Amino acid sequence: MAKKKTTATKTKTKAAPKTKKAAPKTGKKTARKSRATVVKSAKAPAGVKPKSVKKTPARHATAEDMAQRQREISVAEFFMKNRHLLGFDNPRKALLTTIKEGVDNSLDACEEAGILPDVKVSVSPCQEENRFLVTIEDNGPGIMKAQIPKIFAKLLYGSKFHRLKMSRGQQGIGISAAGMYGQVTTGKPISIVSKTSRNKPAHHYRLEIDTQKNEPRIIADQEIEWKVTSGTRVEIELEAKYHKGRQSVEEYLEQTAIANPHVAIEFLTPEGETLTYNRAAKELPVQAREIQPHPYGVELGVLIKMLHDTQARTLQSFLHSDFSRISTRVAKLICESAGVSERSRPSRIARQEADNLFKAINRTKLMNPPTDCLSPIGEELILAGLKKQIDADFYTAVTRPPAVYRGNPFQIEVGAAYGGSLPGDKLARVLRYANRVPLLYQQSACAITKSMVTTAWRNYALQQANGALPTGPLVIMVHMASVWVPFTSESKEAVAHYPEIIKEIKLALQESGRRLSLFVRRRKKAAESQRKKAYIQQYIPHIAIALREMLTLSDRQESTLVKQLTDVLERSRS
Amino acid sequence: MNPSKKIAGQITDTAAGVRSKIQRRNKPTLSFPLRSLTNVTYQPKKGFLQLKGKKKVRTLTVATVKTFAQTLRMMSQAKSLVETDEIMTKREAYYVSKNWEDARFDEQPESDTVIDDIEALFEVNREQLGFIPEEKGGEVAGKLVVIDRDSDTNKPLRIDCTKFGSGAYSIPISVEHLKFETKAKFVLAIETAGMFQRLVKHNYWRKADCILVSMGGVPTRACRRFIRRLSDDLKLPVYAFVDCDPYGMFNIYRTLKVGSGNAAHINQFFCVPNARFLGVTPQDIVDYELPTHPLKEIDIKRARDAIKNDPFVQHYKSWQDAINQLLDMGVRAEQQAFAVHDLNYVMNNYLPEKLGNARQFLP
Numbered sequence: 001m002a003k004k005k006t007t008a009t010k011t012k013t014k015a016a017p018k019t020k021k022a023a024p025k026t027g028k029k030t031a032r033k034s035r036a037t038v039v040k041s042a043k044a045p046a047g048v049k050p051k052s053v054k055k056t057p058a059r060h061a062t063a064e065d066m067a068q069r070q071r072e073i074s075v076a077e078f079f080m081k082n083r084h085l086l087g088f089d090n091p092r093k094a095l096l097t098t099i100k101e102g103v104d105n106s107l108d109a110c111e112e113a114g115i116l117p118d119v120k121v122s123v124s125p126c127q128e129e130n131r132f133l134v135t136i137e138d139n140g141p142g143i144m145k146a147q148i149p150k151i152f153a154k155l156l157y158g159s160k161f162h163r164l165k166m167s168r169g170q171q172g173i174g175i176s177a178a179g180m181y182g183q184v185t186t187g188k189p190i191s192i193v194s195k196t197s198r199n200k201p202a203h204h205y206r207l208e209i210d211t212q213k214n215e216p217r218i219i220a221d222q223e224i225e226w227k228v229t230s231g232t233r234v235e236i237e238l239e240a241k242y243h244k245g246r247q248s249v250e251e252y253l254e255q256t257a258i259a260n261p262h263v264a265i266e267f268l269t270p271e272g273e274t275l276t277y278n279r280a281a282k283e284l285p286v287q288a289r290e291i292q293p294h295p296y297g298v299e300l301g302v303l304i305k306m307l308h309d310t311q312a313r314t315l316q317s318f319l320h321s322d323f324s325r326i327s328t329r330v331a332k333l334i335c336e337s338a339g340v341s342e343r344s345r346p347s348r349i350a351r352q353e354a355d356n357l358f359k360a361i362n363r364t365k366l367m368n369p370p371t372d373c374l375s376p377i378g379e380e381l382i383l384a385g386l387k388k389q390i391d392a393d394f395y396t397a398v399t400r401p402p403a404v405y406r407g408n409p410f411q412i413e414v415g416a417a418y419g420g421s422l423p424g425d426k427l428a429r430v431l432r433y434a435n436r437v438p439l440l441y442q443q444s445a446c447a448i449t450k451s452m453v454t455t456a457w458r459n460y461a462l463q464q465a466n467g468a469l470p471t472g473p474l475v476i477m478v479h480m481a482s483v484w485v486p487f488t489s490e491s492k493e494a495v496a497h498y499p500e501i502i503k504e505i506k507l508a509l510q511e512s513g514r515r516l517s518l519f520v521r522r523r524k525k526a527a528e529s530q531r532k533k534a535y536i537q538q539y540i541p542h543i544a545i546a547l548r549e550m551l552t553l554s555d556r557q558e559s560t561l562v563k564q565l566t567d568v569l570e571r572s573r574s
Numbered sequence: 575m576n577p578s579k580k581i582a583g584q585i586t587d588t589a590a591g592v593r594s595k596i597q598r599r600n601k602p603t604l605s606f607p608l609r610s611l612t613n614v615t616y617q618p619k620k621g622f623l624q625l626k627g628k629k630k631v632r633t634l635t636v637a638t639v640k641t642f643a644q645t646l647r648m649m650s651q652a653k654s655l656v657e658t659d660e661i662m663t664k665r666e667a668y669y670v671s672k673n674w675e676d677a678r679f680d681e682q683p684e685s686d687t688v689i690d691d692i693e694a695l696f697e698v699n700r701e702q703l704g705f706i707p708e709e710k711g712g713e714v715a716g717k718l719v720v721i722d723r724d725s726d727t728n729k730p731l732r733i734d735c736t737k738f739g740s741g742a743y744s745i746p747i748s749v750e751h752l753k754f755e756t757k758a759k760f761v762l763a764i765e766t767a768g769m770f771q772r773l774v775k776h777n778y779w780r781k782a783d784c785i786l787v788s789m790g791g792v793p794t795r796a797c798r799r800f801i802r803r804l805s806d807d808l809k810l811p812v813y814a815f816v817d818c819d820p821y822g823m824f825n826i827y828r829t830l831k832v833g834s835g836n837a838a839h840i841n842q843f844f845c846v847p848n849a850r851f852l853g854v855t856p857q858d859i860v861d862y863e864l865p866t867h868p869l870k871e872i873d874i875k876r877a878r879d880a881i882k883n884d885p886f887v888q889h890y891k892s893w894q895d896a897i898n899q900l901l902d903m904g905v906r907a908e909q910q911a912f913a914v915h916d917l918n919y920v921m922n923n924y925l926p927e928k929l930g931n932a933r934q935f936l937p
Contacts, residue, residue, distance in 0.1 A: 532636050539643040542677040543592075543634075546646035550589035550653055564596050569636060571599075 075155045076214040079177060080184060086177045087441070087491035091130060092247070094181055095123065095240035096440065097491070099249055101174030102136030102234050103256065104437055107263060108160070108168045109232070111284055113141035117260075122268035123242060123249065131186060132240045132270065137233040142196035145203045152179055152192055152234070153207040153216030164408075164483040165290040166374050168437045173490065178236055180209050185239035189219045194232040202226035242270050247440045253277060255431050255438035258385040258415075259377060259479060280384040285375045285436075291483065292324040294369035295361045297407020303361075304354050307346045315349065315357075316342035325367045334360045369409045371402035374481045377436065382415040382477070390475055393419030393523075396515045398508045405500040410482035412501070414508040416516055419523070422473035428452075428462075430469065431477035432495070434485040439493055446494035448478045451505035460513035461520040476512070478505055533570075540565045578656045581703065584696050585653040592646070604645065605631045606694050611835030616885035621847025622832045623885060625839055641688070643677045648688045649695075655704025663706050664689060690837070699795065699840040701748055711745030711796035713770065713788040716779030717758040718743075718804075723751065735785070740775060742788065749800045756808050759783045760929075763801060763849070765791065765816035765826055769909050769920070778921055782929070785810070793830050795837075798844040801830070805848050812846050813935065815925075818854035819869070819906035820876040820897070824884065827851055832886050851936035852928055856899040859907045862924065865914050866905035877901055890937050 079086055087097035103119055110117035120137040143151060150157045155176050160167050179190035195202035206220035226233075244250060253265050257277035262284055265277040298306070312318035319331035326334070335342035338360035340353050349357065377385070382397035397415040404410070422429075432439040432448045443449050449469075457463075457470035464470040486496040495501065540562055548558040588604070595602040607613065608630045614623040634642045651670065655662055662670070668685040671678045679685040693700045700706070714720075718735040720743065735743045746752075762784050764770045770788035773779070779786050785804065789797055805812050814830060816822035831849040833841025859866060869877075877897050880887045887893045900906070912920040928935075 536636055536639055538676045539639045542643035542674060543639075543646050546643070546650040547589055547593050549650040550586060550646075551593060561593065561596055564599065565634075568596065568599055568601055569634070569639065 074212050074214045076180060076209055076211040079155060079173070080180060080211055083177070083181060085490045086173060087493065088177070088181045091239055091241040092243060093441070094178075094185075094238060095132065095134065095242060096247065096249055096252055097174075098134050098178040098181070098236055098238060098240075099123070099136065100252060100437070101169075101178050102134070102236075103253075103265075104168040105175055106136060106138035106140055106232065107256075107260065107436075109140035109143075110138060111287065112167075114284060114287075115140060116279070116282070116284060117263045118266075119263065120266045120268070121249070121253065123240075123270050124268070125242075125270045126237060130239055130241060131237060132242065133235060133237045134240075135233060135235050137231065139228065139231045142194045142230040142232055143192075144196065145194075148192055148194060148203065148205050149207055149216035149218055152176055152190055152205070153209040155180070155209075155214055163290050164293055164373060166288040166435055166481055166483055168435050170484070170492075175234065176209065178238070179207065180211070182236040182238035183208055186237045188237040191235040192232065193224065193226055195226050195228060195230050198229050202228075250275065252438055252440055254389055255433070255440075255477075256436075258389045258431065258477060259382075259433045259436045259438065261377075261381050261385040261388065278388070280388040281381050285377065285381075288375040288483075289370075289372045291370055291373040291409075292322060294325060294404070294407035294409075295319075295323045295366060296404075297369075298323075298361075300355065300358045303358050304351070307349050307354060310346045312346055314343050315340060315346055318346040324369050330364065330366070334364050337363060368402075368404050369407065371409050371411070373483050374402055374409055374411045376411050376413055376481050377479060379413075382413060382479075386415050386417045386475070386477065390417045390422070391420045392417035392422055392473070392475070394516065394519045396512050398511045398515075400504055400508045403500060403504050405486070405498045408482055408484045408486075410480060410485075410501065410504070412504040412508045413477075413479040413481070414505070414512045415477040415479075416512045417475045418516055418519065419473050422475060424473040425471070427469040427471055428474035428476055431475065433477065433479040434487070434492065434495060435481055436479065437492070439495075441491070442488070442493040445488055447497045447502050448480070448495055448505060450497060451478070451502050451509060452476065454502075455506055455509045455513065457513060460517035461524065462513075462516075474516075476509070478508070480505075536566070536569050540569070577702065578659065581696060581698060582653055582656050585649055585656075588695070589646070589649065601634050602642075603631050603633045604642070604695065605629045606691055607697070607839055609690070609694055609836050609838065611883050611885070614835050614838045614841075614885055616832060616889050618889065622841040622845040623835060623838050624841065640677065644671070644674075644679065644684075644688050645691060647671070647674055647677055648685070649692055652692060652703040652705070656702075659704075661704050661706050663708050664700075665708055667705055693837075694839045697839045699843060701795075706747050707794070707796075711747060711749070711794050711800060712790060713742035713744055713767075714785065714800075715742040715770075715774045716785040717756055717783065718785045719755040721753040721755070722746075736779070740771075742770075742774060745787075745796050745800045747796050749796055749803060752800075752803065754804060754807055756785065756804075756810070757783070758785045758808075758810065761785045761787060761801060761804050761810050761812045762852070763787045763789055763793070763812060763814045763830060764909075765789055765814075765822055766909060769815070772918075773921065776918065776921055778925075781921075782925065789826065789830070792825050795840075795844045798830055798833075798846060801849070802844070802846045805846050811932070812849040813852040813929075813932070814849055815852045815909060816854070817906065817908045818856060818859060818864075818900070819908075820873050820880060820900070822854075823851070823893075823897070824876065824880050824887070828880075828884065828886055850932070852932075853924075854907055854909055854911075855936060856896055856903060858924075859903065859905065862912065862915075864907040864911040866903075866907045866911075869900070869904050869906055873906060874901065892936055896936060 088094045099121055103121065106119050107117050118139045122135045124133050126133055153176055155173050158169065160169050182188060182190060189206045189208045192205045193202050201223040204222050204224045205218065208217040208219055210217050253267055254277065257263065257265060261280035264279040267275040269275065306322055310318045310322055312321055315335055316328060316331045319326045319334060320328050332342050338356040340357060376399050379397040379399050383395050386395050395417050398413065400412045402409050402411045430449060430452055432446055439446065452469055453467055462470040462472050480495055480501065486498060488494045488496050543565060544558045544561045547553065547561060592602040606629065607625050608628040613626050613628040615626050616623055632638055632642065651667065664686050665682060667689060668679055668682045671685055689700055689705050693703065714735050715738055716735055720733040720735065722731045722733060724731050733743060764786060767788050767790055770786060773786055787801060801812055804810055814827045816826050830846055833845040858864065877900065881894060881897055912924055
């Protein structure tokens with residue numbers, strides 16, 4: 001009974017905005033009528049009286065009718081309906097995605113402000129079943145009061161979309177989507193406390209998102225005491241499910257700790273346990289520089305828009321200043337090649353000329369984009385991260401030189417841990433990272449997985465079934481650092497299959513495989529020699545027993561023989 | 575010297591050799607005669623396949639340490655059998671090895687091979703080492719009195735092989751202690767139990783004055799040794815009556831007459847050099863218009879192999895001719911095939927006709 005009630009109320013709330021905003025009465029009527037006809041005709045095939053179908057022809061809608069129903073769709077509405085696109089498919093994943101978005105934002109903010117991140121995550125159960133209060137707190141720079149509502153309660157609002165610089169967040173959807181999910185499933189607003197400096201008070205906001213307008217609605221706004229220098233705390237109550245093991249919050253935090261050894265994380269589980277992930281490195285990663293787009297990565301439409309928006313007065317200076325790797329000389333060359341005067345005003349360039357310009361750019365040989373926009377973890381820190389979280393006998397790390405796909409610089413890093421307490425009879429565990437963020441879902445759709453299974457691990461003394469991951473006590477982490485990681489969806493779960501990316505990953509895997517195989521082979525050899533020794537020891541006593549029996553030797557003579565024989569065979573082995 | 579004491583002495587010597595090598599910090603070795611057809615020769619004067627003397631040396635290494643240990647333990651077992659005049663079947667030897675912990679045998683063929691190795695090592699037969707086979711020897715009917723001993727009273731036991739009715743006397747595993755009396759003119763060694771039954775049922779031995787022996791396929795060592803003793807002690811000719819196919823000719827008849835390549839070290843005792851081949855010959859197929867089957871692939875392979883590798887066949891032109899004739903005809907015939915004419919045709923016509931011309935038999 002209780003269940004029925006809740007579904008009933010849900011449909012009501014959903015229906016409510018429709019009636020409010022619905023088009024004039026006539027339109028509404030037609031819609032109803034047409035729906036009725038559809039129902040009838042659908043019944044007909046199974047029905048008893050086919051005659052009635054003939055008599056009621058469907059009334060088709062006119063263009064005017066349709067126009068009355070056509071209206072703008074807000075991003076928020078779109079993503080509320082399609083929340084699976086953002087990683088809110090089910091309660092389990094919703095919990096993980098919420099925490100992930102919060103922690104990613106905290107780490108990005110801390111690093112940009114040059115603060116060693118201390119992040120506290122807590123998941124505590126609420127009174128209702130399957131409801132949790134998630135809190136993410138950091139020691140970051142805090143957020144200016146005026147920005148708080150938009151950052152947390154407006155989708156596609158952020159600082160990272162328009163710039164080319166390596167960061168965890170990209171689109172400005174994540175945390176506001178998490179808030180919206182909480183709001184939809186529990187009706188509770190998102191709560192934010194933020195403090196920007198010791199002398200200023202902390203601001204406490206309670207926000208809702210107006211899904212039709214994609215605008216924040218402020219429920220509460222007050223100044224409060226918060227005894228920290230600076231930082232941000234986000235609280236979201238949401239419908240969720242807590243679990244352990246694969247794709248759990250714990251796994252995400254552990255993997256985050258591996259790829260971010262400069263981070264300290266504290267996690268309070270719903271059971272009241274506190275898990276800590278200690279800091280293994282005292283230095284922040286080098287801040288990546290922001291760069292201008294590389295011409296090879298720009299499409300015609302974007303080029304036209306850039307021409308229109310630029311501040312530059314001449315085409316030559318536009319090319320030089322708005323792109324990376326175009327000197328004034330090269331800019332002039334491009335203009336000549338396109339047959340356009342380098343002095344012409346960018347905003348006056350016509351469609352055809354833009355096309356020529358676009359082709360000319362792609363004809364011209366350009367330097368690869370600068371790579372200081374990337375901040376790889378580095379081999380040393382990868383080793384530190386792996387050693388901190390994984391108990392193994394052998395560790396190695398490879399950082400490849402930067403490479404380029406579609407004009408975007410990227411860099412691949414691979415870390416491997418082998419042996420120790422890792423299970424030897426299972427498939428290797430792959431930890432996938434994009435810009436230091438662990439990817440836990442859609443493993444099979446990811447370019448990293450594809451590179452793993454298409455690498456011939458058998459060459460590196462590991463077992464591998466056809467088209468599968470290698471088997472053995474192995475953990476492999478693969479990190480892709482890029483100004484723009486090409487994800488297969490907005491929920492950022494898998495890296496798209498660009499051949500350039502797969503090639504780089506495979507090169508890094510092969511290099512770590514070579515190092516690993518040295519270790520594995522050496523260990524196998526040692527084990528083999530140990531096994532042989534044990535084998536000899538098994539049978540030598542029997543030779544001595546037989547000789548004692550046949551030659552009626554004493555026990556002492558027998559044990560002397562065992563010693564001598566062991567000697568003889570040991571010597572022959574080496 | 576008492577033969578069993580001699581064997582015990584040989585075993586002790588070998589063991590002492592192994593020990594002294596170990597004491598000198600050398601890898602101990604055991605050398606065995608190579609047991610295969612390539613390592614035998616045929617000399618008609620001796621009348622059996624003889625080892626040529628190629629040796630296989632087994633050196634103690636990591637790879638051979640297990641077999642080496644097993645061989646030595648089995649040798650020790652043989653020594654105690656010989657010394658206590660005890661016997662042990664091959665199967666029992668396999669079970670005794672279960673006490674040897676890591677050195678135990680997992681399957682009987684493994685322990686059988688080791689026993690065969692030891693047998694070859696000392697160039698004796700395994701019965702002399704105290705190891706006896708499970709298999710039974712074969713069956714005998716006809717004009718023969720076997721004198722055995724009662725194992726309790728040790729009194730002589732006279733066994734008249736004419737008095738088994740439709741049954742037969744069963745050849746024991748060890749035949750060395752038997753004595754014989756007979757008035758028969760020859761021994762007929764028969765391949766199949768079916769043919770043997772037919773001849774016994776109609777008391778063919780009485781009509782032809784002979785001893786009938788059923789070999790039941792390839793004759794066991796005991797069966798070969800038994801026929802050999804009949805041949806030696808009673809000075810009786812031995813005629814073999816087998817199927818006309820390469821298996822009957824070589825696996826059965828050749829083994830009976832000159833022994834096998836695999837156990838060449840004991841052929842000396844287990845062969846019947848005086849045996850002759852009564853039939854069925856390829857020419858018989860033609861003469862008696864016998865129904866035939868085409869030669870199987872394995873038959874052809876076996877026949878070609880005999881011409882190429884078998885020292886016995888290589889020695890006798892008449893055998894090479896017979897094989898080539900068979901290969902040309904491309905068929906084989908069984909000894910029961912005479913039933914096409916009449917059930918007792920073989921008894922009333924074929925055997926008397928052939929026996930009337932015993933000099934024509936293949937060697």
